[in-house]
Amino acid sequence: MKAEIHRDVVIIGAGPGGAAAALFLAKAGVACTLVDKAVFPRDKVCGDALSGKVVEVLHKLDPSLVEEIAVEPQHLGSWGVVFVAPNTNALRVPFKRQYDTAREKAPGYIARRTDFDNLLVRKCKASPLIEVVEGLGLTAFTRTDGRWELRDEAGTLRYQARIVLVADGAHSRFAREVHGVQLEPKHHCAGIRAYYKGVTGMDGDNFIELHFLKDFLPGYFWIFPLPGGYANVGVGMRTDKVSARKLNLKTELPRILAAYPQLKERFANATLEGPVRGYGLPLGSKRRKISGDGYLLIGDAASLIDPFTGEGIGNALYSGHFAAEQAVRALAADDVSAQFMAAYDKAVYARLWNELKLSHRMQQLVRFPWLFNLVVNKARRNRTLSETISCMFEDLDMRDRLRSPMFYFKLLFDNGH
Numbered sequence: 119m120k121a122e123i124h125r126d127v128v129i130i131g132a133g134p135g136g137a138a139a140a141l142f143l144a145k146a147g148v149a150c151t152l153v154d155k156a157v158f159p160r161d162k163v164c165g166d167a168l169s170g171k172v173v174e175v176l177h178k179l180d181p182s183l184v185e186e187i188a189v190e191p192q193h194l195g196s197w198g199v200v201f202v203a204p205n206t207n208a209l210r211v212p213f214k215r216q217y218d219t220a221r222e223k224a225p226g227y228i229a230r231r232t233d234f235d236n237l238l239v240r241k242c243k244a245s246p247l248i249e250v251v252e253g254l255g256l257t258a259f260t261r262t263d264g265r266w267e268l269r270d271e272a273g274t275l276r277y278q279a280r281i282v283l284v285a286d287g288a289h290s291r292f293a294r295e296v297h298g299v300q301l302e303p304k305h306h307c308a309g310i311r312a313y314y315k316g317v318t319g320m321d322g323d324n325f326i327e328l329h330f331l332k333d334f335l336p337g338y339f340w341i342f343p344l345p346g347g348y349a350n351v352g353v354g355m356r357t358d359k360v361s362a363r364k365l366n367l368k369t370e371l372p373r374i375l376a377a378y379p380q381l382k383e384r385f386a387n388a389t390l391e392g393p394v395r396g397y398g399l400p401l402g403s404k405r406r407k408i409s410g411d412g413y414l415l416i417g418d419a420a421s422l423i424d425p426f427t428g429e430g431i432g433n434a435l436y437s438g439h440f441a442a443e444q445a446v447r448a449l450a451a452d453d454v455s456a457q458f459m460a461a462y463d464k465a466v467y468a469r470l471w472n473e474l475k476l477s478h479r480m481q482q483l484v485r486f487p488w489l490f491n492l493v494v495n496k497a498r499r500n501r502t503l504s505e506t507i508s509c510m511f512e513d514l515d516m517r518d519r520l521r522s523p524m525f526y527f528k529l530l531f532d533n534g535h
């Protein structure tokens with residue numbers, strides 16, 4: 119047994135969840151090793167939208183990081199979201215700010231993941247407490263003498279860790295093989311994204327657009343503006359629905375662009391740049407156990423993606439934050455037992471479960487186009503509902519009324535404004 123492979127904390131995956139965990143650990147003065155199979159900058163299939171929640175967690179980590187995001191030209195400030203209902207009525211919902219900042223600063227951003235993820239990894243590399251190891255996949259995991267033995271593809275023992283923070287994304291091998299996570303089609307979404315240049319009719323305040331198209335429900339189509347005249351364009355739908363309808367999302371995208379006159383016109387002179395790529399989204403519509411003996415699951419490995427909006431970066435950052443806190447406590451108490459680590463589950467769900475539940479309800483609403491049309495029509499005139507939707511996106515603590523189904527029921531039968 120070699121002494122140099124011993125680590126207190128090894129983080130598998132340097133996406134937003136893993137990088138945030140490393141940076142929060144470093145902030146608490148705890149060293150860690152952050153391992154990724156890729157070499158950064160690397161791409162990640164995504165819509166590239168960074169909501170106010172992302173800004174909020176980064177602000178907790180280091181306010182200067184938010185300043186940096188605000189000034190780097192590859193990050194485009196966004197002021198809100200446009201929902202387009204099946205009847206083509208649009209509802210514009212401005213993002214709310216999470217913390218005090220100058221009014222001219224954007225509450226959200228859109229940034230290619232190649233750039234955003236690399237920014238966080240660069241911060242990790244700059245920290246003396248974070249050892250960043252790139253180009254190394256950790257794929258075999260054994261529990262021996264109260265430690266995790268982590269091996270690479272060749273079967274070589276690379277680390278023996280007291281705590282493993284598992285942030286290796288939607289196809290997490292650790293989550294599947296050690297924790298027993300299985301893909302559940304009702305709690306999983308399939309998504310594809312493409313980059314286009316020259317899409318017209320983009321919003322003046324860089325609002326992101328979510329279109330609920332009548333023959334593509336309960337899925338949705340998005341257009342998110344990017345710097346330089348580019349746009350991230352994609353579609354997503356729950357995996358059980360994709361299977362039931364035998365859809366191929368890669369052929370759905372051009373079909374949708376040709377089938378809807380309002381889109382056809384906007385894409386008339388747009389060019390597809392690069393390949394159309396797909397990836398899975400494990401949804402947080404079901405509450406799960408996300409920790410065990412000597413390990414914590416983070417971000418997509420913990421299935422924390424918002425079931426309505428498909429947003430996962432903010433929740434990956436939040437879970438990375440809570441995982442770092444739990445790891446610090448476990449090391450201090452010299453207790454990495456499953457029982458002790460379960461405090462992490464509580465912390466994550468105390469912060470996220472109300473929103474995830476609400477988003478699950480909203481996801482189900484989309485199954486009924488008439489009801490969706492009605493809600494959007496109402497929200498165009500009803501500030502309460504449009505603020506509700508804004509809160510949902512902006513992740514303020516949910517107001518009590520949002521927990522009650524009566525809120526929605528009353529709204530539908532209430533003519534108030």
Ligand SMILES: Cc1cc2nc3c(=O)[nH]c(=O)nc-3n(C[C@H](O)[C@H](O)[C@H](O)COP(=O)(O)OP(=O)(O)OC[C@H]3O[C@@H](n4cnc5c(N)ncnc54)[C@H](O)[C@@H]3O)c2cc1C
Pocket residue numbers: 130131132133134135136153154155156162163164165166167168169254255256257285286287288291308309310311352354396397398399416417418419423428429430431432434
């Ligand atoms: C089509 C699509 C659109 C989306 N749009 C949005 C959006 O607009 N906004 C939003 O907030 N979210 C969006 N999401 C979700 C978002 O992409 C994820 O929730 C987010 O990337 C989760 O971050 P993470 O750190 O958990 O995992 P990831 O970002 O997937 O990072 C995991 C890392 O682990 C590494 N890794 C994997 N296996 C190993 C291994 N064995 N050993 C070492 N390293 C490993 C990978 O190389 C990767 O760097 C979208 C997802 C999809 C698929």
